Amino acid sequence: MLEIRHLRYFLAVAEELHFGRAAKRLHISQPPLSKRISELERQLDVRLFHRLPTGVVLTDQGRAFLPYAQDALESVLKAESVLRRHSSERVGRIRIAFPPDTSAGLVATVSRGMWENGCDIEVLEASTAQQLDMLRTGAIDVGLVRHPYSAKQAVSSPALYKPLGVAVSRDHPIASRTTVDLADLAGQPLLIFPRDLAPDLHDSMLGACRKHGFVPQRIRYAARLVDALLVLEKSVMLTSAEATSLWPDVVWVPLTGEPLEWRTSVVVSDRPTGNDMLERTAALILEALVAQEGWRHLPSTPGLAPGAVEAPRPGAPTG
Structure with a gap:
């Protein structure tokens, strides 16, 4: 099994190109170092170094292995650092x-x-x-x-915002429009989230719809299966483009002039x-x-x- 010490020993020898100097740098004797490098070569089934009377040189396989060993050891050291900080510096x-x-x-x-x-x-x-x-x-x-x-x-943090558009099924007459006015939705059934999720938001949205000439034919409340309901009931929904990105049967059409938007804050x-x-x-x-x-x-x-x-x-x- 490949161990972290195998990587440490390999990198030390690859940088020193000498078993004796690498062993001194690692604060171990030379025989255990030579043994671990041999173990590593057997596990990888390659020869990593050419042994010479004056030292060693990397083989082609050793040079190919070198950057991966460096990256692997660096990742391990970073992980150790994070874990040490986690154990000693957690703030709750x-x-x-x-x-x-x-x-x-x-x-x-x-x-x-x-x-x-x-x-x-x-x-x-x-x-x-x-x-x-x-x-x-x-x-x-x-x-x-x-x-x-x-x-x-x-x-409260400063607010972030998203402009709203209209989500409809692909076969809805509005789906072919490039933009749509709120007043153009007059008489359409509206799909909206239940009021108890965000009462102020719910009331504010319906008030804005009335102000811009959109009085829904009826209101359908839903927080789940929204895309299916849009297709089955031919309703319209005011939402962001990102919210519909995973709904293949739904089209998002921008509102002319961006009269409505969502806002969110961290509290x-x-x-x-x-x-x-x-x-x-x-x-x-x-x-x-x-x-x-x-x-x-x-x-x-x-x-x-x-x-x-x-x-x-x-x-x-x-x-």
Whole structure:
């Protein structure tokens, strides 16, 4: 079995080109070093060095193996460093809640970043309304909520946004349009998330629809199987382009002039923590939202701002 010490010994001999000097560098005697190199050659079934009276030189196979051995040992050393830091410098556990429509890639990116920053996390799924309650009671430390909302005992990040468009089935008459006005949707059935997931957001979206001339024929509530319902019921849904990217039977059409948008912010507890990890967590989530899910920055002062954040332009996510 190939061991880490085999790589260390091979690299030492490859760099010194002499068993004696390599053994001295490794603080071992020469016979064990020669034995381990022979073991390595038997395991790989190749000769790595030509033994000469004055030292050694790499064979063609040895030169080919050298960069892979260097990369492998470097990876092991990095992993050891991370594990040592994990065992000695962990700063505790932070509880983070994400809305149900959060991508797996975003959660993985945040989890990896927190680990590298020396912090463990507990991930929960919760709607905006649930997150605000959990934040208020201390059940979570960080949340990712949709606008508009009112958060007490919390600090909010600057908002990110996504423009909304219309999602319809491929055979819907709107599917062939390059853009569509909200007023053009008048009389269409609307598919929307249940109000209890984000009450302020729900009401804000329906108000904006009425303001722009779209009064739905009927309203259908759903948080799952949305793409199937769009196809079966010929409904329309206001959502982002990214949300429909995995729905092969659904077409996304931009709204003319981008009159509607989703906005999202990271909220953190305003309770004293004794370190800056909550703010670093918020920054990491915002960065991942831009990189993983296509959210965009609004002109805004960087950092976290106390108090409630309201969105003048409403949106309609499922969180």
